[in-house]
Amino acid sequence: MAVHRTATAWVAEDFGGLDVFREVELEVPAPGPGEVTIDVQAAGMNPADAKHVAHGTDRSLLPVRVGYEVAGIISAIGPDTSIASGGGAVGDAVLAFRIRGGYASAVTVPAKDVYAKPDTLDFAEAANLLLAGTTAAEMLAVTGVGPGDTVLLHGASGAVGVSVLQQASLLGASVIGTASPARFEAVREFGGEPVEYGEGLLERVRALAPDGVAASLDAVGTDEAADVSLAVTADRQRIVTIANAGRAKADGFRFIQGAIPSSQEYRDANRQRIIDLAAARSLVVPIARTFPLDQARDALRLLMEQHPGGKLALIPGPEATDIRG
Template identity: 70%
Template sequence: MAQRWIATDFGGLDVFEQVDDEVPAPGTGEATIEVRAAGMNPADFKHVARGDDRSLLPVPVGYEVSGVISALGPDTQIASGAGAVGDAVLAFRVAGGYASALTVAAKDVFAKPENLSFAEAANLLLVGTTAAEMLHVCGVSRGDTILVHGASGSVGVSVLQQAKLIGARVIGTASESNFETVATFGGEPVSYGDGLEARVRLAAPDGVVAALDCVGTDEAVDVSLALVSDRQRIVSIAAFSRAKDDGFRIIAGAMPASTAFRDEARARIIHMAAAGDLVVPMARTFPLADATTALDFLRGQHPGGKLALIPEH
């Protein structure tokens, strides 16, 4: 019997409920994972808050986990090859990661890099693949100067690290209290707020060739449009309505093109992390039973790093 979290309805955190459930034995092409850490992302509560298709209820919560293989289906290998009971792994994209154990498609399971803790591994792939896609759709290459809005957030920090590996220069917006974070991961911080466009122009007098928006504010969109002439080199993960009106790029995990790219990018992101080139800053962990407390903390917008839920075993 496993513990897992579901959303019994659409709405706020009051619809989240922890339940006991049997974990199905893995069939061919499946693996059962004893979860050591469940990664947490804003999407975990946003899709519940915005949902309206009641046929999907109850909604399993959580997209990524790390743990240990407890069972492997017949004639089955994990995505990184081989795999055996007792192996440490991470998995993304899964349904119902807020759990003490779950059975998932083996194609979504990868060997965990030894240099990552379970909590770090459980938070690697959603933000890592999102950041990789943002850089990809904007065609960022060596020598480019780019603007990243929300550079101190989880996706922004991954963008900073991956852009550094590419050889691009990053001007990153943040609050002054987070300037050190931006600088630590290779960006050049500028404060958001009134006068942002002028501050970016001062920092990059030859201009920026692309803008990557991780926050979705009107300020971020307006400044991006003012600074980047090619709207195909402006991308947002949050400003959906503005993208439709103003003709720039939008990406999201549920979009088929995004799904395909991020699935393909998983192995590369894991390789970066295993090599020590991509780190996952952690803020804190919570017991699995305290998921709603942790989600409330996550909703505060500035957790200071990634969060993970830790089941009791």
């Protein structure tokens, strides 16, 4: 395939910590049938970006391209090709999810993973919408959350948690959400009733829900989350975790993950629905901070080691700012 151009990109040259990440120049292939090239305006950041490098074992996959979602402008489109939302032309603003190599200034990706960007989202918001949004949607779907349900959500102020709060509200459910006291207002802002995690969590949850909860959703993966969920949820099939596969297997509740075929199928099928919710401003993506692309390692460190208070994005240009001041 002919070379379209080169782009700045981040790769992991080995498996391990952040020291294995390198900024390199890579060829960007011209798009063939069923492909588009996107000039990236923002790359979304997720813990999975670092975790799949930290836990990798198949060295034949190295170097690993990093980043699952982006937003940007179509700069080239393959012959006889339409994007997933229909149409698509050079100059269109788009977002893409379930791609490889999003930490880049340009990327050629399958058109089936590319959607028109709603005008209501800026590029940083659009680049951070779909991984968290579709994960949250699946958590609610597999536990059957519906009108009138009271739900316990562990990790309510994180990216997935904030999306769960908003989507649960749209379903007519109420949410008790664990968080640190510093993040209580964020939980309330998106419709949840905050409760502090840590020693005594079970008693605090029971005080808010004396009869138990209909479902429990775990976005943190701690044993505390598993223990409290089991204690307050009658039906173990209405408990789900995205971060503690071991406890799910041992205790007979649900574990979902993007790499599982059924999860991938559900999440991919719901991408347009999540975009439509965001287009209507029924689902918002709080952005805490953006970083220049060349500071990806620093951004990942903040993402993995601290609580940034919202999503992070990489900007392949000079516009990166700390939105929180």
